[in-house]
Amino acid sequence: MNSPVDPSTNAPHPSAGSDVLTFGLAPALRARMMGLLLVGLGLVLVIATVVVMATGWSLDVLSALVILVLVAVFAIGHVLVRRWYVVRLDADGYEIRFVRGAGAHRARWVDVLDLSTATVAGARCVVMRLRDGRTTTVPVDVVEGDSEEFVRELGRRLDIGHGYRKRR
Numbered sequence: 309m310n311s312p313v314d315p316s317t318n319a320p321h322p323s324a325g326s327d328v329l330t331f332g333l334a335p336a337l338r339a340r341m342m343g344l345l346l347v348g349l350g351l352v353l354v355i356a357t358v359v360v361m362a363t364g365w366s367l368d369v370l371s372a373l374v375i376l377v378l379v380a381v382f383a384i385g386h387v388l389v390r391r392w393y394v395v396r397l398d399a400d401g402y403e404i405r406f407v408r409g410a411g412a413h414r415a416r417w418v419d420v421l422d423l424s425t426a427t428v429a430g431a432r433c434v435v436m437r438l439r440d441g442r443t444t445t446v447p448v449d450v451v452e453g454d455s456e457e458f459v460r461e462l463g464r465r466l467d468i469g470h471g472y473r474k475r476r
Contacts, residue, residue: 329461330393332452333406338388345384349377394451395458397465402436404446412442417469423462434459436466 353374360370396403401416421437428435431447432455438444448455 327399329397331395332391333394334450334452337450342388412444417466420466423466
């Protein structure tokens with residue numbers, strides 16, 4: 309059985325009937341993080357080069373640092389290429405990771421009072437109000453894929469969790 313493909317990422321998209329659905333970190337955000345890390349490591353190399361030349365240390369010190377930086381670039385690249393999930397949805401509830409200020413990082417669907425969209429500090433967000441007064445806020449631009457599909461899936465899962473008929 310073939311699963312549908314998400315046209316925005318050309319990656320397999322789990323079908324609506326699957327139990328667990330994960331949304332990874334947006335590729336633009338991963339690229340921005342890699343760029344910042346490359347700039348930082350480049351600055352470290354420039355500073356180290358100036359220090360080695362000014363102090364007269366052996367170039368072996370600089371060579372060792374270059375090797376360490378190359379290893380760091382590949383290690384960081386490997387970590388950023390992996391599809392770590394930011395949002396995980398299952399039949400029981402949701403879990404949010406790597407989002408500072410998200411509020412409640414996990415809850416069961418039956419504990420979610422309602423779902424709305426809002427702009428928080430200039431970022432488009434999904435806000436889930438919980439029965440105990442807490443909220444979960446997820447900026448949709450940090451989530452991989454189509455933001456409208458993400459919001460629809462949250463609404464569908466919430467409806468199912470509350471015992472309403474499935475949306476088509």
